[in-house]
Amino acid sequence: MINKLNREELARLEVGNTTVSPALARTIVCCFLLIIFVVPILQMFFDFREPERETVVTALQSLVVPLAADTPEQVVGFARIIMKNSLFLEAMNDFEKWLEEGSFLHTRLLSPGQKILLSLGYGNEKVYPGKDSWLFYRPDMDYLMGPPFLDPVHQASRVASSELWEKAVQPDPVAAIKKFNAQLSSRGIELVVVATPVKAELHPEYFYSSEFHPPLQNSSWDEFVVSLKEAGVLFFDAASVLADRGREYYQKPLYLQTDTHWRPEAMEQVARELAAFIRKHITLSADDRYVLSRQQKKVMNRGDIDVMLRLTESSDIYPEEEVQIQQVITSSQELWQASSDAELLLLGDSFSNIYSLGGMGWGEGAGFGEQLSYYLQAPIDMILQNDAGAYATREVLARELARGKDRLENKKVVIWQFASRELTSGDWKMIGMDFQEQPESDFYTPSPGTSVTVSAIVASISRSPVPGSVPYKDNIVSLHLEDIRDLKSGEPYGQALVYGWGMRGNNLMPLARLRPGEQIEIKLVDWDLVQREYSSYRRSTLDDEMLELELPVWGEMLP
Secondary structure, eight states: OOOOOOHHHHHHHHHHTOOOOHHHHHHHHHHHHHHHHHHHHHHHHHHHHOTTSOOHHHHHHHHHHHHHSOOOTTOOHHHHHHHHHHHHHHHHHHHHHHHHHHSHHHHHHHHHHHHHHHHTTOOOSSEEEOGGGOEEEHHHHHHHHSOOTTOHHHHHHHHHTSOTTSOOOOOOHHHHHHHHHHHHHTTTOEEEEEEEOOHHHHOGGGTSOTTSOSOOOOTTHHHHHHHHHHTTOEEEOHHHHIIIIIHHHOSSOSBOTTSSSBOHHHHHHHHHHHHHHHHHHOOOOOOTTOOOEEEEEEEEEOOHHHHHTTOOTTOOSSOOEEEEEEEEEOTTSOBOOOOTTOSEEEEEOHHHHTTTOGGGSSOSSOSHHHHHHHHHTSOOEEEEOSSOTTTHHHHHHHHHHHTTOOTTTTOOEEEEEEETTHHHHOOOOOOOOOOOOOOOOOBOOOOTTOEEEEEEEEEEEOOOOOTTSSSOSOEEEEEEEEEEEETTTOOEEEEEEEEEEEEETTEEOGGGGOOTTOEEEEEEEEHHHHHHHHTTSOBOOOSOTTGGGSOEEEEEEOO
16 A cells, blocks of 8 residues: 655655756856846946945945944943944844945836836735735835734733834833823813724725625734723724715715825814714813815825835826815915814824824815814814824923923813824833923034034934835934034034934935034024924934933035
């Protein structure tokens, strides 16, 4: 009787007896050696032809800086070695990214290669192509298809997955929300949580199948909602609002086809329902003199997921989309503006910003805060920042309180809006909200309404994202500058915390290429002059949390 081999035995037999002819083996080796030697030589050739580009030698200098940099005096012994090693690993990671982004293979072959992949139905590490030319953002899909975000095992793996140079994330959204609610309750302020649904929750028919009924959610969603309600947190279910009533009003998609965000009609529907929810649970002061109206305007733009495909600007695979926004107008016929003395404070991310922040390309004066103010016919204060909805706006609020500016004074309601994907991927930091008297500081700020041109040494700088790696084309970097001196008189100004453009229109700016230890010439501008225009953009922060408490200035590199 002949015994049949099982699948494992057959596979082991076949792999163990793979036959490669000498000619094929030599061809494979030659191709491998050719790639190893030819690619670097071609890269050096292109670098030589473009001398204005940053060279490998210049970039390598960034690896030496962490070894020479000073560490805090209190860090001694083995801990000092660990800190130096972490800084070096961080610099090495940045250098590897520079090599990848600057290579001719990347700059010349990425777009054509992506077009070929799209023709075969594939995207990239950030983008999933759907049906009918729809595009989906991978973190949104990870939220829906990934493990339950409240599972202790999953949360522990997120903590353990942090890089050595990074502070471990706090993965539990319920704990962070409960703490924030308690902080606000101690001051008599109600918290309203608005988890904004991502595209795939409401439009699975453009990716999965029409058999799925929205809204789809992560398997921890029901537990999350119950936990908040048991803790006394007011929770507004925007996903159910859009799934139940949104399509009854609009016989069209609720989300943009090639963008991560909702269409104006869906945003307005959520704002309308949220206004009714707030009126039901909280009594606001009435002011008949506050009268708002709206005017329509058409806007066309290219979706942020489309941009992440890294196709050429001339690509017409995904055309621009057109929307009709409703700009909110005051009684004096001016575009709506936030009011710092309002009873309501909105903390929001790009879902609040998209039709409000002109730099996002979808118009202004028509965002989530504007629509909510219109339906309430009441003023609203806002702290908005693209990305990191789990903590970014809370950090801004906490910094203002720590600097002696009580942004919570006279507030009755704080509305915390964030994208639901943050429940899976966000860093739910536990942030203090203690109001303090304005501390004394030796950090330099220009006189109100003025600017000054100086020379300075870069002590540290935050990292700007790789262009196309995030759904935002603009990013502000943070710098700690030392030995600041007036460029004309030489008068010393000490040190400063500086914000400036690291990325604009998905192109790295000069500030993003700076390294610690470099001497630069820069124009410093009073932050109050530009805060209203720039504060809502995505910003990468410094690792030193104490530096982030200082008053910032705006910086513009001199040509």
